[in-house]
Amino acid sequence: MIMAGKIIAFLFTLTATCSFLSSAWSYEGEWKLLEKSIGISAMHMTLLPSDRIIAFDRTNMGPSNITLSNGRCLHVSKTIDCYAHSVEFDPAVGSVRPLTIFTDTWCSSGALSADGVLVQSGGYGNGDRVVRYFKPCADCDWAEDPSGLSTRRWYASNQVLPNGKIIVVGGKAEFSYEFIPKSSKSDQTLYQLPFLKETMHDRMVPNNLYPFLHLSPDGNLFVFANDRAILLDYVNDKVLRSYPVLPGGFSRNYPSTGSSALLPLKLSNDGTPDAEVVVCGGTLPNSNVKANAGVFLPAARTCGRLVITAEKPEWEMEEMPLNRVMGDMILLPTGDVLIINGAAKGTAGWEVATEPVLNPVLYRPNKPRINESVTRFEVLSASKIPRLYHSTAHLLSDGRVLVGGSNPHRNYNFTTLYPTDLSLEAFSPPYLAAGKSRPSISWVKPGAELVYNQRVSLGFCSAEKGDLEKTYVTMVAPSFTTHSFAMNQRLLVLALDRVSETSSGNFVVEGYAPATAAVAPPGYYLLFVVHGGVPSNGTWVHIKH
Template structure:
């Protein structure tokens, strides 16, 4: 019997432990591509619906070659003809090899206002490089070899209200800076002692890939290890320190947990009464493991990962952590915001830490977290979903697609490509279909966005849509999702807004439905750039429409 089939049968038999399949549709998995040629360590969805993914250029030969004439000269006698980055089309499943010159291992990224992927840092000769990939037909990587002031390996990025990108931290880098370098202030390196203070020890910098979230006041929430601050990055001043997250668990690499900014619910407005109140910003952090788990795993002791999650309203007058427990222990889990505002927790392991060969017990079941679902009796917000057949451990990724599926790829907890290891290198891509793909309810479809797909702040907008059957107004809302750059269990720049729409649905002359509302009011709520726009009815999202928001 095929080992994967046997694993699946065991999971189905044992799924009652997690209540899988007992009450509702638990989603499904579909293999999209057995091999894209590279292991998807880093992943981003462009506004043209193409996925760009890459690993590291020093892995050695990949399973896909560059086109003729594109080989990279290593010296006068040798060249590298293997691709380490590809473009994947989810619609056709076509793969196009891309040329990347510098080492992108454990790097970071975000998007510019025009939809260009801006990718920064990496290892050795790639540690100060800034790379650009534009969403066009035959585009390839462009690289600025001196785009950063400081080496950035395991750093994090966030788009800011002015469209610039802040790059924070990195291995032994207790600073931040801005890209691209357009002004004098962008050419200054800013110290951030918080990153040095939150290390487990000087030799074990277990606060790498810090979590970054832009608060609704325009300041930056930075979380490292077990605590966070609010940073005024313009004046280089920490304006707020938050309580330590309870439990004694480390949340950042290599004790890798994950984090999201929960949906920003914009207030209802009308033409005559434009409510300018700013919503609270609330952060959710889940998973991770003990501070010394990586050290122990290196000598063969695999510590159970944490089940704990914490919510913190970072804009509250006196913020305190609200703690919960996931149904499954998890380290290296990706947290992906779904168009409905729910959070999908996917990938990872139940024991060990992030790194080469230091995790055990792959967690194959995703978990759905519904932020507003807790009942008065304290019942859980979590639901365990259908399992995959493929372990996704260190160097795996996940990303929301515009059709509502979640693309999952990567996993290579080995020094090089190794297809016979305990957990082999994975070159496959698969899609997870969340529970809203149930056939029991019709799916809405956006027909048009008026006045168009380029939208200004505070602008009145309307969505024309179709739906089989009648509209339940109380179960209708519109969300706007920022495209993220995902790697190492972080979806950088991930952001979801519930837009302010009037409590009325109209019928058009063509028989379609129409709802009206407003774009976000400020760039602190929605930094300029591209977003996926979804209409959600009875917890079923439409396919997303790409829009661009900025000051026109």
């Protein structure tokens, strides 16, 4: 039970966090508690094409609140462990199934393969060179390859590539990249990346772990670390260009944890689309050292946008309404960005952040900025649950955002100011507000299996006539989310020929699948139609060569 003094401190913190919010905000959106406890804290999270969530934390943190099935126990490091540290959650019915992981997944990375298998890599201790696989099925469990990586990967990042391979970049004291799964001789090569060493602020607090990776539509890889970025030709092991330093003096990567997203790619039949990256939040490079000494520095408010495909790119700077470190940036089906979770002061790590930021922020990247007084941000309604270090968020197929985790402690701790949290919440963005008519996809032709540059049509019904010229279709790649970065997250706005009403309330959209694997790496995507500003439920489609 929390002591009275800590309760008073907690309430004061919430008051302080919200006191500077403008009364001009509408605070839209709705929160719903889905599960009080899934048994573990959701440090890592992904959505499978089965519409089920896989969540896990780490295996060396002591007993969780859920045991393995059928009385099973693991023998790990001379100890017997009967507790699960990974679960499968079904949002449709609220069921939780314990899963078995033998090696430590603490601060690891992952991505969905082209065939919908979760490929999960690295971790700590006996897990730092392990690649794990989870195939969606009714009773499947984890399979582990103990030598799946060429070197140890702790705090690394992953990205699916046009050929279906997954690149794994960085990690603590690892200034290199490699490819998984290792199905060919060339996959055994370890490629050095000096850029990761050059961007270290300090050897003790590097501020460049979990680098932000985004696949450019030209097939090369954008790599951001600390406050700098490069474009990497990983095929020829060559840095093609270096980008300007992000202004402001803040660090943006772990433990000065900001977040980043590749803004929606607007496809057309006229060639490769431009690509723009946004980086928000973070904190000063010395914030971790200060916080460990009891001084909590304010997090950054700034965001930077960069057209990475421009001939002479320059950062466009904006300010969020709230300071935020450890915020998750989630692409919504509409193309807007939800910034959620995190703290207003401190840094990422155990007990080194304070003032939880309970209000998400909606960022509308397409809103014109006539001058600096015009903001693209909107503060939304607050959760009641602090989501600090080791919290996560993920888009669901119904358009809600699933939020879980928060364990800012070395082990599970339920009797402190910011306790370990085992719950899952769902946040409904403003487009799901009561009274709004929601479109519903009726059919997709030629079907759920797509090929590149193929003509595609879909039917949808809606009670709302809407402006058909503003109706559009998006495809969203599910991410692997951990430590405030949604790896492999990607949203495509499809090229359309026309949208027409065939009968009262029934509509047909005609357009094209993405043209290349560099624009849309092979794999599963959620297909949405957005009509009258409201997205349908997502329909799973699969694109392959």
